[in-house]
Amino acid sequence: MIHVQILGTGCPKCKTLFANAEAAVKAAGVEAVVEKVEDIQQIVKLGVMMTPGVVVDGKVASSGKVLSVDEIAALLTTAATGVPAEAPAKPVACACAPGCGAAASLCRCRAGAKKAVALLLLGFVAASIAVVVSREVKAGRSAPDAGAAVEAPAAEGVLSVYYFHATRRCQTCNKIEALAREAVETTYAGEIAGGRVVFKSLNMEEPENKRFIEAFGLVSNTVVMQKGEAFEKFDAVWDHVGDPAAFHAYIQAGVAKFLGM
16 A cells, blocks of 8 residues: 655645645556645654655655646556656657658757757857956956855854745745744844844855855755854754744854854
């Protein structure tokens, strides 16, 4: 018996996903039970930070999107047989010229056009690089090292409190940010005004912020505090989100610790 869990807090997308899962069980013709999981603590323990989510036999199969009936049926078939379900690739007819009936992958005229475009793009990139290097030389600067830090650490003695989130945000994620901001800005208003503490909410999926994922070892939405080279993750915000007083105390204790360093 396959155990399918649909994770979500009861939003319309979660309900649609649950209906799709029930339909997929019938379509796949497998023995499976579909369960709703709406408790946020249980969802977090399953490792899903963006709902709706699908867990099949204890393994997260999807999060943050609504799978179709066919997609869920494929997951069930794989779980039942152990063989990944793969749809056969369909040849795409070439549309490069009227009357050309060749498969797109075999069409010589299309292949030639792609090659010409690729050469043009390479030429453009090369010219752009040459212009940039020329400007750097004229300015008396060498080309930047690819391994160099993108952003310098905050000024000496300044504590940065970050809330990192993904592009897709659930109600709980928004609540964590609101509680963290409130805990810092209400208790440490003087330190913020004096420039000793700053609070920043950052989307870790945006290109300019992806460096933080590796630097801080981020795996989910969380709060991170950094002062100079020292930093600490406060992943237990997920455990305290249902108790604002405990949440505030947890974050404020972290700020006090860093300010005392």
